Amino acid sequence: MASAPSKLYADDVSLLVVLLDTNPFFWSSSPLPFSKFISHVLAFLNTTLRLHQLNQVVVIATGYNCCDYIYDSSSATNQSSGTGMMPAFCSNLLEKLDKFVTRDEQLEKGGQEGGIASSLLSGSLSMALCYIQRIFRSGPLHPHPRILCLHGSPDGPEQYVAIMNAIFSAQRSMVPIDSCYIGAQNSAFLQQASYITGGVYLKPQILDGLFQYLSTVYATDLHSRGSLQLPKSVGVDFRASCFCHKRTIDMGYICSVCLSIFCMHHKKCSTCGSVFGQAQSDVASTSNKRKTPDT
Amino acid sequence: MPQVRIIARNFMDMVAALPAMKLDHLYQNAFICEAILRSLPPLAKKYVIQMCYIEETIPSKSLEEWVLPDGLSKHRVAIDRLLQLRIFSESFDRSTGTSYRLNPTFQENLQKLITYGAVLPREPMPSSVTARLPSLQELENYAMQKWECFLLQLINSAQAEKMTNISPSMMRIFQRGLLTQRDKEAPRLTESGFQFLLMDTNAQLWYIIREYISNSEEIGVDPADLISFMLELSFHETGQAYNMNTLDEIQRSTIKDLADLGLVKLQQGRKESWFIPTKLATNLSVSLTDSSSRKEGYVMVETNFRLYAYSTSKLHSEILRLFSRVEYQLPNLLVGAITKESLYNAFENGITSEQIISFLQQNAHPRIAERTPSVPENVMDQIRLWETDLNRIEMTPAHFYDEFPSRDVFEAACDFARESGGLLWEDSKKMRLVVNTEVHLQMREHLRRQK
């Protein structure tokens, strides 16, 4: 009421949720050392906060065994004065991060198979979306949220469904998912995520210039995106590939029960084990003979 | 409409207005850089950021590459703003056309800001010295109440009470524009004064500060210094205590004045005295755009012209009184009605219907704020209508003639009046007519001649 805190909102006030990949197995093999990486990122976060005193930054660590919030500018206290060595918030962010990594290590059971294991992107993504929903709930005036995935680990197949769900949910609530992928080969997950939610997918070529990428592309607030041309995410090929031979197909058979894809006709669905009636192909054609396209 | 609006928009225009020398001087201060950065339009911000580490000049073409066709206007605005603030320096050469580069001092400060964060010239005082500091909430209330009481001063002074505890320097500021004090009689609010009351807090704040600065300019204080000080102040952390000794003479006096407005809270310890910046102070460097500036509202207007205000503040009730008739006042609810009369005296005070409506909309209670329109159409229309009513009737000084000796005299008079284009009204039965004043004299002449 009378003593209500007066909040001001400009069109470009934004909530930036950063998903930080802290998968140790990736970093230990990455060309860009984590220390460099993090300092780029911190600098970027700092600028974002500086751009508007209402800008809000939330950082979620995407660990190998767990995910957790490691920074939230809205809850954090002293922001203004720094120790002089680095912006104030950085120090307590790093503090949290350190704790997080330790916890992550404790959870480690070992026995991770060859190759770089994936980190729990689906988890952090889901958390980010929950947080953003909370912002939406906070009332008619809220910062414009967007998600930025700073990711390097390869995709984890077992997360696919979860991540897809998250992506669609984000799309529904019109939250763009930007993704900056610093791993070796491109990430199918993030490409789809950015493509579907209208975010930007980039794979920086010059890793030392990471900050420049961040500040040039990802710093753009949603309001300005209306008037700027950002790098178009590469058109993702939406052809599927079959479960049976894993080859890309442009025509295939779908199991009506579990929607798994096959390149040829099977008697029985290998995924859900249901046995098929007669081949649908002729049913289809006869059906569309009946079903008549109006010209 | 009201000039007040235009000037009160943003504090930064003022900075922009400063001469080149001064600007460059200002940019020495990291805080000003940040404040300026915040105040920029979104696109401009982005440009600055992305050029923050680039020392080469960037051809304008490569910037435009990024702009979508319908973003062009925004783009230009941004660039102009940057040039105006001398953050971009323009250079031209044959091959690449015009190209920009970031103002070196600005750039340097920005980089510092990014890597090291901003460092205040003065440390907050250790809690050992300052016994107990007011909590943020208390502080906020303090600021609010301070600010309100200052506004009340304005209103009350209009209601012919004598100004209390406002320093003369502040008083002088009100003299500029808000109040008119004719000799002898009590100071009363000017039109802009009334409009001022209906503005939202930040607009008011900026207005006052601007006035304050330009005022102090007359005393011979360098506005640049003031500005930089105030901006700096806005970055002090609210609720922390800062030692007065860290301030120089001028700053100290300024702080005192600002304390009157509730931007800072002064406290006296055993030996040192210190100031505690409040929320108002931090708002100084806030960038503001139209969609922005929202307080939690408290007013509900119903289609039957009733108006409920859930508020405890005296100020609110006073402001509402400006244009509505208050019917009940509960401890935290005020029930009023918008009536023709109440509006009329608002209009007389030079408040426009638009201001009233926008006020009602800006302060709409959250319950109805999400409805559109938050103020019922019929009320809005009626308010506008009543305003136009005022402009409908026009007065012309005139003279009334009757008791003509004879009809033909009357006829003649009418004709004469008609010829001289001064006939306003005639009643041939009762033999009366009304002519406007210009014609009056000739008319008299004419009638004399008749005799």
Place this chain on the structure above:
Amino acid sequence: MASGQVVKKAIYKTSIKDPGSPGILKMSGDRLTFRPKDPNPAAELDVNFETIKGYKNTKEGSGKPAWLNLTNDQGRSYIFQFDGGYADMHICRDFVGKAIAKSGETTKAAPAKPDVIITPDEQINREELELRIKLLREDSELQKLHKQLVIGGVLTEAEFWATRKKLLERESSKKQKQRMGFKSAMISDIKPATDGRTNKVTFSLTPEIILQIFAEKPAVHQAFLSFVPSKMTEKDFWTKYFKAEYLHSTKNAIAAAAEAAEDEELAIFLKHDDILAKEARQKIRRVDPTVNMEADQGDDYLHLPDHGIFRDDGKEVSEPQYELYRRTLAHDLNRHAAVVLEGKSVEVELEDTKTVAEALARSKQAELANADSDANADQEQLQRVSRMTEIEDLQAPRDPPLALLCIKDPRDYFDSQQVNAVKILGEDAMGTAKRKSAANPRDAFGSLRKCISEVKSVGLRDPVVSSKDAFQVFNALTRDISRTKYDVGRNSQDSALDMLPNIAKEQLLHHWASIQELLRHFWSSYPITTSYLYAKVTRLKDAMSQIYTQLEEIKKSVPANHKQQVSVLVRQMHQALDSAFQHYDADQQKRSAKSSQRPNGYV
């Protein structure tokens, strides 16, 4: 081909059972004649197409012999079985079709387009023809198509229209096929229109209402059948009826009795409807035994204060002799409800009372007939009733069992994406080869933590990026942007067609349309199950192959500045056609491979 004549050897049957008599069927101009081999006057035939109303024919591949069944306006039918099999049959059928159409047009002097030939295969009726003609007249494009394909003999009329059922339906849907149920409004609500001065009242009757009256008041129905027109004219039948109704509405039983006394027809309307009573008794027998039908004084709430129905108020004369003449709303309601529920069973178009009455009578007979015939159906209905009237709390939840699902491994779902998503980005092979991660968990985590603490102690690197890198990156991005922009800028959102000169556009669209049409038929006729389909496909194929050349011509004809676009468009069409041909050839090979042992590709 519309005129000329057809002569075929065929067997003429009068009915399906009839072995029939072999002979020569000759169709020419406007009549068809049949000469049996062995002189048999009964089998002699000479029919004018005027009289032929429609016809059926056995479906190809249905296994039945090739029969063509013509029906004339008396509902009599001539069946011909063709020795030449379906080929002959089709020819004749088409001929007949055209003939009918022609005669139809001539009789109906409708300015039909001369080139419209109607050769339907299933039962075909006049208004459908009308419809088609109408459609063609309205839609010039359709007409062009029709001219080209049907008259060009690529498609048969039937095939052409088969794909346009929707269109036809939409047209015909204006006059709807569904029958309406009885209005839930009661007839007794038809209030007489009184003109103030005289006490003469006028009721307005529609066949609708009449039907309802008959349905609800069997007695009246009876009476109508028996009296009109033998004893009285329809008009004064109704006047009597409404007089009675009026008396009822006055609730004056005595008056009613009096009236009834002097006029026995009137009495019929006034007395209770005994037919109803009978039916009621039957019904009671049917009612679910669990329902308690016993009613005693205690159940009669009608006489309790402030009970009963408003419309029955007024002086309740309870003298027994008048009882006969009282009718409560309850009766009406029940009866009405009953009728509405059992629904309308009269198909006839309601035009005049007589027919209505008869139709109703007929249906009544039918009902009675099967009523006593299927007592068992009656029985099962009884069960249903009892089940329905069961108290639901006592019913077991009758949700059917649900199909269970077990997904073995959700990973598959991902693989269906990842593979190509990675591929299309032209990954270098070694990129995809998984790099062995350096260390065991401990070292990995250790190094990570070291990095963090390092940053913590040292702080951020200054400058974060070297000016050189920054500049380089920025330029790279800008270049990237300008490239994408160029691409986007190239395609204008408006249809490229509009830029073409009109003639070219016309031609293109026309060809495109016809290609679409052909392709649609082509694809829809796969897989080829019958020789008929096979023939059709081949026909289509030939037709399509001709189009190629035409397309080429278009390409030449257009002015140079549009060549590029047009050629692009044309290429698309080519592709479409090519794909069709590929499919055709592939199918051919399969079928030849399969049918090497069999004489020809299909059964």
Place this chain on the structure above:
Amino acid sequence: MNNGDGKRLNGEAEEEDEDDLDGEGREAWERTYTDERSWESLQEDESGLLCPVDDKILHHAQYRRRLRSLSSTTTASRIQKGLIRYLYIVIDLSKAAAEMDFKPSRMAVVAKHVEAFVREFFDQNPLSQISLVTIKDGVAHCLTDLGGSPESHVKALMGKLESSGDSSLQNALDLVHGYLTQIPSYGHREVLILYSALSTCDPGDIMHTIQKCKNAKIRCSVIGLSAEIFICKHICQETGGLYSIALDESHFKELILEHAPPPPAIAEFAIASLIKMGFPQRAAENVISICVCHKEAKGGGYTCPRCKARVCELPAECRICGLTLVSSPHLARSYHHLFPIMPFEDVAPTQHKLPKTCFGCQQSLLSSGSRTTLSVTCPKCRRCFCFDCDIYIHESLHNCPGCESLRHSKSVNTAEA
């Protein structure tokens, strides 16, 4: 008259409200409040100040919703769903639909929410199709043919909003039955009847029609706007559909949205079968071609892999060769129906070992002041969530942040999945 004794005036004010209420002829401004009678929930704090109405009501609403989602998911733990649905929405436009008990009128309300529903439906079932049917004057009309684009349906419906005559369930069912028997066997055949009338005037015995539908495996559901009717209930029981009566607009909305997620597949009906589908590639922007949908030569669009025809958007059925064209995300959209998440369990606010904040959104779970904020926990990962997250997770996100962000729980997950 202004500032006097607060209490007394306070009383006055409330009386004022009272007679405003009782006044029979309601003023416009009164009517705006009659729906939510805000003053009834007015509260005074100890010092007699009017304190803002707290949103208990809202919380209850959420709670109801939550329970609903629970009941729907508990059964759906691991069963097949009708992922490919052919749904006929039958809208009753008999004169009963003009009733004003829903503001402004039943049909207006129905239309409004049908629009919302159609969009939601296609969002959840990208591979499915809808068609609209209206009942009027005792006859059913097919308003739109089965199709996959929400816009066309919505437009058609909005055009056709006038009511008259009786309504006939039988005619409607017959019509729909006629259409539905034509669709391929793998499709789940459904009818959703939005029924305003209290009676049905049928040309024949509706029981037969119902049997017909049952045999044709058509799942009929009814949402009534007036009162429960035996025959509707019967239809739903017979065909395994849902029957529900809307109390008010918001309730109606909830009810209709319940039909958006795919229904569980009934064992005897469920026929697994392979459906031939095409995964067209998006054509390059500069390759123009005439599209089958609107006969315009445009760049972009998708080319049918079988017959090379060009369609503008997916999912669609190729007009030429009848091949169903989809993109892999469309399939992915339906996956969450295959892997539903467990409903969360309540946590008694008394438990002390509760974490302070919601695992999802970091909102504080500590009971604030008088109201105790309820929280729930995931049975698998034992994380606590706030109410809003619970709803969001179950209704939109479809995966549990807790489980997703734990490696070993995940391995469990896949094992039993």
